[in-house]
Amino acid sequence: MRKGRKLLCAVLTAGMLTAGMAGSAYAAETNSGKWTKEDAGWQYTYSDGSFAKSQWLKISGKWYFFDADGYMVTGWKKSKGSWYYLDDKTGAMVTGWLELGDKMYYFHEDGSMVTGTIELGDGFSVFDENGAIITGLDGLSDAGWYKVNGSWYYLTMTGHVAQNEFVGGWWIGKDCTWTYKKQSAWHKDSKGWWYGEKSGWYAKNGSYTIDSITYDFDSAGYLVEDGIDYLQLVNKTHKLPDDWEDKVVLKEVENSYGESYKVEQKALKNFLKLRKELRDEDIYIELDSTTRSVAEQQKLWDDWTIEFGEEYVKKYVAVPGFSEHHTGLAIDICLVVDGKRIDDNDEMIAQRDIFAKIHPKLAKYGFILRYLEGKEEITGYGYEPWHFRYIDDPALAKEIMDSGITFEEYCEAQ
Numbered sequence: 001m002r003k004g005r006k007l008l009c010a011v012l013t014a015g016m017l018t019a020g021m022a023g024s025a026y027a028a029e030t031n032s033g034k035w036t037k038e039d040a041g042w043q044y045t046y047s048d049g050s051f052a053k054s055q056w057l058k059i060s061g062k063w064y065f066f067d068a069d070g071y072m073v074t075g076w077k078k079s080k081g082s083w084y085y086l087d088d089k090t091g092a093m094v095t096g097w098l099e100l101g102d103k104m105y106y107f108h109e110d111g112s113m114v115t116g117t118i119e120l121g122d123g124f125s126v127f128d129e130n131g132a133i134i135t136g137l138d139g140l141s142d143a144g145w146y147k148v149n150g151s152w153y154y155l156t157m158t159g160h161v162a163q164n165e166f167v168g169g170w171w172i173g174k175d176c177t178w179t180y181k182k183q184s185a186w187h188k189d190s191k192g193w194w195y196g197e198k199s200g201w202y203a204k205n206g207s208y209t210i211d212s213i214t215y216d217f218d219s220a221g222y223l224v225e226d227g228i229d230y231l232q233l234v235n236k237t238h239k240l241p242d243d244w245e246d247k248v249v250l251k252e253v254e255n256s257y258g259e260s261y262k263v264e265q266k267a268l269k270n271f272l273k274l275r276k277e278l279r280d281e282d283i284y285i286e287l288d289s290t291t292r293s294v295a296e297q298q299k300l301w302d303d304w305t306i307e308f309g310e311e312y313v314k315k316y317v318a319v320p321g322f323s324e325h326h327t328g329l330a331i332d333i334c335l336v337v338d339g340k341r342i343d344d345n346d347e348m349i350a351q352r353d354i355f356a357k358i359h360p361k362l363a364k365y366g367f368i369l370r371y372l373e374g375k376e377e378i379t380g381y382g383y384e385p386w387h388f389r390y391i392d393d394p395a396l397a398k399e400i401m402d403s404g405i406t407f408e409e410y411c412e413a414q
């Protein structure tokens with residue numbers, strides 16, 4: 001959620017005109033007087049010598065406020081329980097977006113400041129009790145729960161305000177607020193995965209968004225699964241099975257830069273958990289490259305052959321059908337260090353300290369590191385500390401990671 005995007009979309013769509021200043025008794029509309037400048041400020045005077053004071057006045061289509069001495073007020077103004085902002089120079093009441101210092105505010109058409117949520121052109125935005133929009137650098141640093149005017153809101157990593165979805169097991173309703181209900185969770189039994197409360201409600205017969213991913217559940221309440229072999233080897237000599245793309249369930253998600261990626265549903269769920277755990281330790285990782293279909297790879301191959309020639313393409317582009325990125329189970333990450341994105345291969349490899357903290361956590365979430373240092377002959381790829389492969393089995397992932405063998409060697413031994 002970047003400021004620029006928000007600014008472009010300052011179109012109100014929700015009903016919001018509450019009983020505000022414009023309807024109150026001390027507001028009036030006039031053009032009958034004239035502006036006069038005194039030493040202490042601007043006044044609005046009439047031909048009989050009287051002037052506007054202690055009131056709102058609409059002059060030539062704009063609202064102004066005059067204090068008890070009759071001077072035009074600028075800056076913040078509290079009136080009838082709501083905050084308003086009067087332009088620093090002109091004194092005209094502000095509506096819509098306002099940037100003050102490093103904060104962004106939004107004012108209703110009646111001039112009252114928004115706190116809590118409001119639906120603007122591109123979804124809901126949430127403002128704190130002082131009216132400042134809640135967001136962070138690229139939505140990254142301020143994700144989480146916020147209490148405003150007694151209601152709880154959740155701002156996701158990608159900067160959208162959660163609505164009609166589960167966050168950490170809690171249901172967030174249509175109005176973007178959390179209302180107390182029992183906490184749901186993932187459960188597994190002999191028939192598969194289900195989501196709900198152990199003693200009652202569970203998701204069934206449709207789609208539910210749970211921690212940023214939308215899942216499908218069948219009529220019995222079980223997660224609609226992929227039907228893929230999570231241990232499928234795909235490399236330069238092992239082709240993606242022909243029916244794979246029909247079976248794999250890919251989900252779309254935005255990274256914190258607002259870029260959209262597709263990842264297999266369980267791989268994505270676990271990646272988001274891994275990202276969260278790392279974030280809590282001030283290590284920031286983001287999706288950088290994920291699924292590429294065979295058709296997309298073929299197009300890249302063809303386009304580059306025309307542009308750079310066959311020799312070049314054979315050297316630098318994976319043969320369509322022979323890239324692990326076709327599986328939906330491979331994730332390339334980038335790092336965010338001091339708010340700066342690092343995605344250049346050499347720069348990433350240089351971040352050894354950070355990767356040394358990331359890699360030991362992979363297995364817990366069912367991932368392995370795929371292209372190991374010193375094993376280039378076996379994998380066919382140089383060292384890639386950023387390329388993670390999901391295998392859906394934390395215990396096996398730990399075994400593979402601890403042994404220091406490649407996935408090729410593991411598969412060979414089976």
Ligand SMILES: [Zn+2]
Binds near residue numbers: 289325330331332387
């Ligand atoms: Zn990769």
